[in-house]
Amino acid sequence: xxxxxxxxxxxxxxLNIVNTKIDSIREKSTIRKSVRVLKDGKMGISGxxxxxxxxxxxxxxxxxxxxxxxxxxxxxxxxxxxxxxxxRDFSNDEIVNIANNVLKQLKxxxxxxxxxxxxxxxxxxxxxxxxxxxDYTVKTNGIYLAIIFKHKKxxxxxxxxxxxxxxDTPDIDEYIVNYSKYLSAFNNEVSFDxxxxxxxxxxxxxxxxxAFLTKHINGEFYERGASYFSSKKNKKLFSDRFSMxxxxxxxxxGICNPFDADGFLRKEKKIPIFKDGVFIxxxxxxxxxxxxxTKPTGTSTRSYNTGSSINPNYLFVPSxxxxxxxxxxxxxxxxxxxxxxxxxxxxxIPLQLAYLVRKGKFIGKIxxxxxxxxxxxxxxxxxxxxxxxxxxxxxxxxxMAFRMSVNKG
Amino acid sequence: xxxxxxxxxxxxxxxxxxxxDARIEKRQxxxxxxxxxxxxxxxxxxxxxIFIRVYNNGKWFYTxxxxxxxxxxxxxxxxxxxxxxKSKGKKEPFYEKITAFEKxxxxxxxxxxxxxxxxxxxxxxxxxxxLQKKYPEIKVTDSVYVDRYSMLYYGNSKGRFTAYDYAGNMxxxxxxxxxxxxxxxxxxxxxxxxxxxxxxxDNDINEEINESKRFLNAPTxxxxxxxxxxxxxxxxxxxxxxxxxKSEADFMLGDETMKREWKIxxxxxxxxxxxxxxxxxKGISGYVPFDDEGNPAEKTYLIxxxxxxxxxxxxxxxxxxxxxxxxxxxxxTTEFEPIVRMTSTYIDKGESTFEELVSGIDDGFYIDxxxxxxxxxxxxxxxxxxxxxxxxxxxxxxxxxxxxxNVFKTLNLIDGLSDKVIINxxxxxxxxxxxxxxxxxxxxxxxVRISKMNVS
Numbered sequence: 001x002x003x004x005x006x007x008x009x010x011x012x013x014x015l016n017i018v019n020t021k022i023d024s025i026r027e028k029s030t031i032r033k034s035v036r037v038l039k040d041g042k043m044g045i046s047g048x049x050x051x052x053x054x055x056x057x058x059x060x061x062x063x064x065x066x067x068x069x070x071x072x073x074x075x076x077x078x079x080x081x082x083x084x085x086x087x088r089d090f091s092n093d094e095i096v097n098i099a100n101n102v103l104k105q106l107k108x109x110x111x112x113x114x115x116x117x118x119x120x121x122x123x124x125x126x127x128x129x130x131x132x133x134x135d136y137t138v139k140t141n142g143i144y145l146a147i148i149f150k151h152k153k154x155x156x157x158x159x160x161x162x163x164x165x166x167x168d169t170p171d172i173d174e175y176i177v178n179y180s181k182y183l184s185a186f187n188n189e190v191s192f193d194x195x196x197x198x199x200x201x202x203x204x205x206x207x208x209x210x211a212f213l214t215k216h217i218n219g220e221f222y223e224r225g226a227s228y229f230s231s232k233k234n235k236k237l238f239s240d241r242f243s244m245x246x247x248x249x250x251x252x253x254g255i256c257n258p259f260d261a262d263g264f265l266r267k268e269k270k271i272p273i274f275k276d277g278v279f280i281x282x283x284x285x286x287x288x289x290x291x292x293x294t295k296p297t298g299t300s301t302r303s304y305n306t307g308s309s310i311n312p313n314y315l316f317v318p319s320x321x322x323x324x325x326x327x328x329x330x331x332x333x334x335x336x337x338x339x340x341x342x343x344x345x346x347x348x349i350p351l352q353l354a355y356l357v358r359k360g361k362f363i364g365k366i367x368x369x370x371x372x373x374x375x376x377x378x379x380x381x382x383x384x385x386x387x388x389x390x391x392x393x394x395x396x397x398x399x400m401a402f403r404m405s406v407n408k409g
Numbered sequence: 410x411x412x413x414x415x416x417x418x419x420x421x422x423x424x425x426x427x428x429x430d431a432r433i434e435k436r437q438x439x440x441x442x443x444x445x446x447x448x449x450x451x452x453x454x455x456x457x458x459i460f461i462r463v464y465n466n467g468k469w470f471y472t473x474x475x476x477x478x479x480x481x482x483x484x485x486x487x488x489x490x491x492x493x494x495k496s497k498g499k500k501e502p503f504y505e506k507i508t509a510f511e512k513x514x515x516x517x518x519x520x521x522x523x524x525x526x527x528x529x530x531x532x533x534x535x536x537x538x539x540l541q542k543k544y545p546e547i548k549v550t551d552s553v554y555v556d557r558y559s560m561l562y563y564g565n566s567k568g569r570f571t572a573y574d575y576a577g578n579m580x581x582x583x584x585x586x587x588x589x590x591x592x593x594x595x596x597x598x599x600x601x602x603x604x605x606x607x608x609x610x611d612n613d614i615n616e617e618i619n620e621s622k623r624f625l626n627a628p629t630x631x632x633x634x635x636x637x638x639x640x641x642x643x644x645x646x647x648x649x650x651x652x653x654x655k656s657e658a659d660f661m662l663g664d665e666t667m668k669r670e671w672k673i674x675x676x677x678x679x680x681x682x683x684x685x686x687x688x689x690x691k692g693i694s695g696y697v698p699f700d701d702e703g704n705p706a707e708k709t710y711l712i713x714x715x716x717x718x719x720x721x722x723x724x725x726x727x728x729x730x731x732x733x734x735x736x737x738x739x740x741x742t743t744e745f746e747p748i749v750r751m752t753s754t755y756i757d758k759g760e761s762t763f764e765e766l767v768s769g770i771d772d773g774f775y776i777d778x779x780x781x782x783x784x785x786x787x788x789x790x791x792x793x794x795x796x797x798x799x800x801x802x803x804x805x806x807x808x809x810x811x812x813x814x815n816v817f818k819t820l821n822l823i824d825g826l827s828d829k830v831i832i833n834x835x836x837x838x839x840x841x842x843x844x845x846x847x848x849x850x851x852x853x854x855x856x857v858r859i860s861k862m863n864v865s
Contacts (some may be wrong), residue, residue, distance in 0.1 A: 006531065014747075014844070016469075016660075018662050018663065019662055019663030019664070022468075023468070023469065023472060024468060024469035024746065025468070025469070025470055025471070025492070026470075026471035026472070026745075026746060027471070027472050028471075028472055028473045030473075030475070030744065031475065038597075039808075044451070045450075045451070045452065046454075047452065047454055048454070048456065049456040049458065049475055050456060050457075050475040050476060051475070051476065060453075064451050064452070064453060064527075066441075066448055066451035067448050067449055067450070067451055068448045068449075069449040069788075114663065114664055117843060118843065118844060133454025147846075150664070152664070152665070153666055154666065155667065155670045155786070156665060156785055156786040157660045157667075157785060158656060158660075158785065198660055220444075220445065220549070221549060224445065224548045224549050225548045225587050226548040226549040226585045226587040226588075226592060228592070230587075247722065260723070272545075275803060304738075305454055306440070306450050306452065307442075307448075307449040307450045308449075309444070313618065335785065337780070337783040337785060337789060338782065338783035338788070338790070338791065338811060338813065339789070339810070339811060340780060340781070340791035340810045340811055341584075341810065342629060342808050343587075343591075343592035343593065343594065344591050344592060344629070345592070345812060346808065347628045347810065348632075348810035348811040348865040349811075350787060350789050350811055350863075352785050352787055352812045353787065368787055368815075370863060370865050371812070372632055372710050372814065372865055374753070379503060382709075406863060407632045407863075409787065409813070409863065
């Protein structure tokens with residue numbers, strides 16, 4: 001019987017912000033443990049949210065051997081290895097000081113707004129060992145600023161979100177300067193009557209078209225004919241300007257998934273999914289790779305107590321040679337909750353807050369509109385590209401521009 | 410372990426802090442799922458955790474523990490009190506209004522899903538999963554069985570002690586139809602308090618699969634403004650997203666504009682509209698007889714006959730707005746603090762029949778099921794199954810990405826309600842707010858007709 005032991009430990013401090021002040025402080029340490037056992041082509045999993053002995057979890061896992069696996073599925077051979085991308089530690093007092101500094105600057109610079117929600121820090125240590133000598137450890141940490149803003153005269157619950165994650169000492173001045181564009185232009189209401197426009201999403205990972213691609217590059221969907229891209233491997237589907245890669249390591253941006261939930265250690269940090277508009281490869285976990293006689297892509301994920309499923313690590317889109325200031329006029333959506341797509345590629349995105357921007361200058365807030373498009377057009381003639389710049393200078397997550405239809409909201 | 414007695418034995422009133430409380434949940438879950446007819450999850454897990462709050466010198470300090478022992482808890486409370494020594498906030502004596510009492514409501518200890526063998530549950534979901542095999546147009550399937558039995562215990566330094574239990578079972582089959590051009594994902598869901606209600610559902614499942622198949626080649630709607638009828642399930646998510654979240658009083662803390670804007674007695678919707686939140690109803694996933702601050706559930710009218718009548722409170726927000734607590738201080742698990750959340754939110758019934766509502770529409774849409782919803786100053790709902798309404802009759806299936814509108818404008822455009830409320834329960838998904846996602850809630854209503862909505 002093959003066995004695998006998983007333990008994840010996190011330490012978290014979370015500051016709740018109410019009315020631009022720290023209202024509460026929550027400190028917590030969590031542990032998640034699990035054991036997976038393989039016997040006669042089936043797997044049993046047992047998980048715990050407390051520090052139960054592995055022996056007890058192993059017995060529970062043996063009693064739950066039920067999960068069906070293809071012939072040839074096995075835990076991965078390995079060695080002892082550690083990936084520690086932590087640049088520095090942060091004390092609780094330091095997190096509180098950072099939060100107070102951010103709130104002080106926001107309050108001084110933007111007295112007409114109320115700021116709320118969360119500022120916090122998380123440390124994570126994950127270790128996976130198995131009976132085939134694999135013993136991998138990953139250590140990460142990060143600070144998050146997840147601040148909601150609301151104008152004091154606004155009758156909305158919230159007007160917008162100022163989010164940023166840091167893996168080193170936060171550059172608070174940059175945070176304030178970059179987001180001051182949103183806050184300064186908020187009160188200037190401008191009309192917008194055009195029925196189509198260049199739309200520049202501030203972070204491409206949060207753009208709805210990106211979510212569509214994420215869903216349809218799943219290898220299982222692809223093989224079963226349920227993906228938008230089924231039977232289209234190696235065909236040119238999109239603009240030459242569009243390429244997309246799955247990357248599992250980028251220490252500067254806190255991406256550190258050297259091995260996946262199957263324990264599969266990927267050699268390449270970057271694998272192509274689309275290259276120059278050609279669909280190269282969908283994503284597989286180990287189980288599906290065996291079923292469909294292809295290679296795993298190191299894209300298996302699971303929660304501590306569940307079976308695995310296919311999910312990308314980080315989908316990176318290379319930039320074109322264009323900046324926001326090179327675009328004469330565009331709309332930048334800042335709040336766009338509730339949009340959706342049909343699996344035939346039709347997309348609708350209601351914008352609750354969006355700015356009119358000319359040559360990189362934020363002019364003002366436009367009325368609420370609904371963007372519509374179809375995926376084929378969006379990534380062909382209407383695709384402009386991931387820009388060279390983003391909201392934050394060194395962030396991997398850049399602006400992404402498309403031309404889309406604009407409907408009255 | 411008798412967790413209520415453990416909390417009592419802590420003598421929370423003896424600690425040197427303005428207010429201390431502790432909340433323990435023991436949760437037992439089963440999850441069995443099949444992905445494309447192969448079992449990929451078979452989980453039976455039991456865990457317990459405690460969340461501790463200390464309010465001292467005008468600020469809150471929290472921690473959570475998975476190792477529940479008296480020594481551990483006492484040490485943690487003392488640690489939080491130590492931290493609070495540095496604090497210099499303005500003291501809000503909300504705790505002075507808390508009255509002492511003790512009450513326990515255990516209704517599921519004789520009949521809950523932990524008494525059913527895992528094998529029986531696995532055989533049940535495998536049987537239903539097999540039904541999908543006879544439909545060659547279905548390319549991807551995902552079948553899930555989930556159950557949960559929770560026992561929740563609460564105590565505070567003012568002498569209040571509460572305890573209750575909750576049980577629920579649910580199954581969901583999700584099936585994607587695909588051909589060369591089109592795809593459509595349909596689903597069948599069933600929630601039950603009693604496991605036996607999940608038996609003998611073959612006919613219902615086959616009926617749903619056949620109906621969903623009609624959507625594979627349905628056209629996509631041309632964007633515009635149309636009259637719309639919402640099913641009870643969609644009316645529920647509309648009530649939850651459009652108005653429920655705005656009734657959560659924490660958004661008013663320190664916000665004078667919102668206090669003026671949300672003055673009780675203001676006209677906010679059409680005369681026939683009433684929206685209620687009530688955690689006291691048994692048998693639904695929004696059953697919360699005591700919230701996570703030990704307050705009993707209240708039936709709270711948020712809107713009555715179009716007038717803003719009430720809002721949802723935690724201890725802190727009730728004190729701040731000088732209103733009564735409503736039993737809405739809730740957390741998703743013992744790893745999080747309670748914040749103001751809904752329980753079971755629904756639109757009250759009207760007087761029309763469904764046929765009468767439909768007959769009044771010449772060119773519009775009936776929204777039957779949904780994928781997700783959201784709500785700010787505008788709300789959005791992403792429909793799953795929707796139908797055209799043509800000349801007063803339900804017509805062919807249509808694909809709609811999003812229906813959306815300004816909340817207050819839309820609440821005033823409600824011009825018809827059917828005469829029966831249906832509450833929709835679920836153990837999969839749930840409500841998300843701030844960092845706390847998938848809170849157990851329910852929502853519902855009658856069929857609701859809205860004279861104009863953005864459809865795209």
